Each structure stands twice: as C-alpha cells, then as structure tokens.
Amino acid sequence: MGDLVVGLDIGTHKITTIVGEVRPEDIYIVGLGIEPSDGMKKGVVDNISALSTAISKSVRRAEKSSGLDIGRAYVSVSGSHIDSRSSRGVATIVGSRTVQAEDVEKALSVARSIDIPHSREILHVVPRSYTVDSQEGVINPIGMHCFRLEVDAHIITASTTSLANLEDAVESAGLLVDRFVLNPLAAGDAVLTVHEREMGAVVIDIGGGTTDLAIFIDGTVWHTAVIPHGGNDVTDDITHWMRVPFGLAEQVKLQKGHADANAVAEDEVFPVEPFGGEIMPVSRQHLAQVIEMCYEDIFEAVQIEIMRSGYSSQLRAGAIITGGGSQMPGYRDIASRSLKLPVRLAQPEKITGIADALKNPSYSTSVGLLRVGLELSSVIGGEQKAGPGIGLPVANWSRRMKEMFYRFLPQDD
Ligand SMILES: Nc1ncnc2c1ncn2[C@@H]1O[C@H](COP(=O)(O)OP(=O)(O)OP(=O)(O)O)[C@@H](O)[C@H]1O
Numbered sequence: 001m002g003d004l005v006v007g008l009d010i011g012t013h014k015i016t017t018i019v020g021e022v023r024p025e026d027i028y029i030v031g032l033g034i035e036p037s038d039g040m041k042k043g044v045v046d047n048i049s050a051l052s053t054a055i056s057k058s059v060r061r062a063e064k065s066s067g068l069d070i071g072r073a074y075v076s077v078s079g080s081h082i083d084s085r086s087s088r089g090v091a092t093i094v095g096s097r098t099v100q101a102e103d104v105e106k107a108l109s110v111a112r113s114i115d116i117p118h119s120r121e122i123l124h125v126v127p128r129s130y131t132v133d134s135q136e137g138v139i140n141p142i143g144m145h146c147f148r149l150e151v152d153a154h155i156i157t158a159s160t161t162s163l164a165n166l167e168d169a170v171e172s173a174g175l176l177v178d179r180f181v182l183n184p185l186a187a188g189d190a191v192l193t194v195h196e197r198e199m200g201a202v203v204i205d206i207g208g209g210t211t212d213l214a215i216f217i218d219g220t221v222w223h224t225a226v227i228p229h230g231g232n233d234v235t236d237d238i239t240h241w242m243r244v245p246f247g248l249a250e251q252v253k254l255q256k257g258h259a260d261a262n263a264v265a266e267d268e269v270f271p272v273e274p275f276g277g278e279i280m281p282v283s284r285q286h287l288a289q290v291i292e293m294c295y296e297d298i299f300e301a302v303q304i305e306i307m308r309s310g311y312s313s314q315l316r317a318g319a320i321i322t323g324g325g326s327q328m329p330g331y332r333d334i335a336s337r338s339l340k341l342p343v344r345l346a347q348p349e350k351i352t353g354i355a356d357a358l359k360n361p362s363y364s365t366s367v368g369l370l371r372v373g374l375e376l377s378s379v380i381g382g383e384q385k386a387g388p389g390i391g392l393p394v395a396n397w398s399r400r401m402k403e404m405f406y407r408f409l410p411q412d413d
C-alpha cells in the first residue's frame with residue numbers, strides 16, 4: 001500500500017472523514033467515518049466545541065474502520081467569507097537559459113503579493129496559464145527559452161478568523177490541519193471528466209448550508225465562489241410554510257419533496273403528524289411550489305455569479321451539479337433554464353475499497369479532498385505542518401512544484 005492521506009469534509013449537514021490511497025486511476029478507500037454535523041452554519045463555524053465533538057466522532061469512526069490512528073487531514077473550507085480574484089506576476093530570466101522551477105516560483109510569488117486586508121489570508125494560488133515572452137497560453141513553461149515569464153493566476157482568499165475557528169475545532173478534536181482545501185475545487189476534482197475540464201464547465205455543489213461553484217476552463221480553475229444558500233434553506237422555507245420543527249420539515253422534504261410543481265398531481269394530499277400535535281393534511285403540489293421557488297433562488301444566485309465571472313460563454317461542457325441538494329427530483333429544468341446550459345447530475349467516480357457509501361452526490365467534496373489536497377501543494381497560507389499519524393510527509397519544494405503542474409499533465413478520463 002502506498003501513502004495514505006486523510007480528507008476531513010466539514011459540512012453544515014454532515015462530517016465525513018476518509019482515509020485512502022490516491023492512485024492515478026482511482027482512490028482506494030480504507031477508512032470512513034460519516035457523522036451528522038453540529039456547530040456549523042452556512043459553511044462557517046458557529047459553535048467550536050459542538051463542532052469539535054462532531055469532528056471527533058467522525059474521525060474516531062474512520063480510525064475504527066481503517067484500524068489506523070489519524071493525526072492530520074486535508075480539511076474542506078467553504079462559507080461566504082471566501083473571495084477570489086485574478087492576478088499576474090512576472091519573472092525576468094537573466095542570461096540565455098531556459099525557465100526553471102525557481103522562475104515559476106518567482107512569478108507566482110509576485111502574483112500572490114496582492115493587497116489584502118489584515119483580516120484575510122490567501123488560501124490558494126492556482127496558476128492558470130503562462131506567457132513566455134510574447135507566446136500566450138503556455139501550460140507548462142519549464143524548459144522553454146525565455147527572457148520574460150508571466151503567470152496569470154487565480155487567487156482565493158479567506159477570512160483569517162473563519163479559518164482560525166475551523167482550525168481550533170479540528171485541533172480540539174486531536175488532529176492537525178495538513179492544509180485547507182476550498183470545497184468546490186475538491187468537488188470539481190471528484191466529478192469532472194478531463195474532457196469537461198478542458199472544454200469549460202461549471203461545477204455546482206448544492207450542500208446543506210452553501211452552494212459552492214467552480215469554473216474549470218482549459219484544464220484548470222478560472223473562477224470560484226460560495227453562495228450562502230443550500231438545502232437547509234429549502235427545509236427552512238418548508239418549516240415556515242408548514243409551521244413545523246426543522247427535523248420534521250426535513251423528513252417531509254426528503255420523502256415528498258419535488259422541485260417541479262407541474263409534475264405533481266394537483267389533488268395529492270399526504271398526512272403530517274407534528275410531535276404532540278394534530279395530524280394535518282398537506283398538499284404535495286403546494287410543497288413542490290415552496291421547493292421550486294427555493295431552487296429558483298439558488299440557481300438565480302449561481303447564474304449571477306457565473307455572469308460576474310465573465311466566463312459564461314466559455315462553458316461548452318455545461319453545468320455539472322452535485323452535493324446532497326442535487327438529489328431533489330424535478331429541479332433539472334430550473335437549472336438548465338436559469339443557467340442556459342446543459343446540465344449533468346454527478347457523484348464521485350473512480351473510488352474503490354470501502355467506497356459504496358460514498359457513491360452518492362453528497363460525498364463529491366469529501367472524495368475530491370484527498371486528491372486535491374495532494375495536488376494543490378502550491379497552496380499558500382502557512383507551511384504544511386508535520387504531525388503524528390498518517391498523512392503526507394512535509395513536502396519539499398521540488399515535490400510541491402511537481403504537484404503544482406500535476407493538473408496540467410494529461411490524464412486519462
Ligand atoms: N434525496 C435528497 N433530496 C433532496 N435533498 C437532499 C437529499 N438528500 C440530501 N439532501 C439535502 O442535501 C443537503 C445536505 O447536502 P450535503 O451533504 O452535500 O451538505 P454538507 O456538505 O454537509 O453541507 P455544506 O457543504 O453546505 O456545508 C441537506 O439540505 C439535505 O436535506
């Protein structure tokens with residue numbers, strides 16, 4: 001067995017710990033712990049001790065199923081505190097020689113030296129493409145002759161306090177954060193084909209607290225965003241409409257929910273019995289209307305974000321939708337109508353070992369974390385921390401450079 005890595009996906013709805021070996025052809029899963037989340041709201045921490053207890057349960061379960069001690073993990077990050085922008089960096093190559101890894105590092109460090117407030121920090125620096133003298137769109141400049149190397153990078157920033165709260169909760173559960181990984185980068189990795197990534201696609205992860213999106217073009221990430229609405233908002237609206245507790249509204253949503261009111265019979269009525277209350281008849285079509293409106297709001301917000309990115313005309317492979325909320329029947333038309341794109345529903349592929357429970361759209365981010373954690377070693381925001389237990393050894397620079405380019409190397413579909 002090769003190196004094992006750990007992904008800890010801290011969602012608003014559930015916490016998933018996965019122990020696995022990342023192989024070129026698949027991810028071989030040897031340990032798994034899935035527990036309900038607590039202390040999270042809309043992708044950010046709102047109760048550190050409750051969250052820490054929930055993380056601990058998920059990790060202990062993964063330890064039990066793998067028979068291993070877990071010391072550190074790649075940890076998912078979401079929330080509306082995430083922001084992203086483009087930046088360019090230049091390095092001059094002195095003397096007549098070819099581009100080396102150090103030159104790329106220099107150009108990237110210039111790209112990342114953007115003005116950000118003290119309250120924020122850089123989470124990821126993703127190189128999009130390079131310009132080698134006047135030749136634009138170079139994917140891997142290493143080894144090319146050049147005087148002036150320019151990088152076009154996508155810089156993702158996060159609120160320092162939001163990350164610190166998340167890190168505190170993870171550490172209180174007894175493990176170290178290997179590095180943080182933005183949710184939609186992980187989801188994109190788990191569900192996109194190489195073809196889609198090259199053609200241009202938007203990955204939309206409808207979770208409990210947030211809907212995360214990432215635009216992939218020419219094989220890499222061009223834009224990312226987090227929208228603070230997800231499946232919990234759908235349940236909240238049902239709660240208000242029916243005047244029942246959240247748990248009961250969630251049950252009703254999962255059992256009877258539909259996002260296309262026209263597809264539901266007008267006269268279909270089902271009974272709901274609130275705890276300690278009287279049985280009430282509920283019109284399924286009315287329920288569907290409430291849900292439909294919520295999904296319309298979510299996709300409208302997604303569409304605004306796609307337009308804001310400036311890349312709407314480049315999404316030739318369409319929208320790939322995943323996350324727990326993507327399992328609601330009937331929303332597909334809303335999605336393709338709002339986004340004006342072909343839509344595909346996706347779940348993690350190419351997972352082996354004890355993977356059955358993960359073959360569901362809810363786990364795309366959880367699965368993608370393992371590979372992206374390894375790939376995006378160009379993540380800036382603190383050196384990788386050594387810790388006890390399994391996980392990657394501290395990366396050396398050449399390894400980090402290799403990983404930085406990994407995404408640009410051809411992969412099998
Ligand atoms: N079959 C289903 N139909 C409709 N919605 C569903 C279904 N299964 C799960 N959901 C909804 O999906 C949401 C949870 O999704 P997911 O597990 O992806 O969230 P999460 O990763 O914990 O949260 P987040 O990433 O937003 O922090 C909940 O709102 C839940 O009601």
Ligand SMILES: [Mg+2]
Pocket residue numbers: 011012183207208323365
């Ligand atoms: Mg999630």
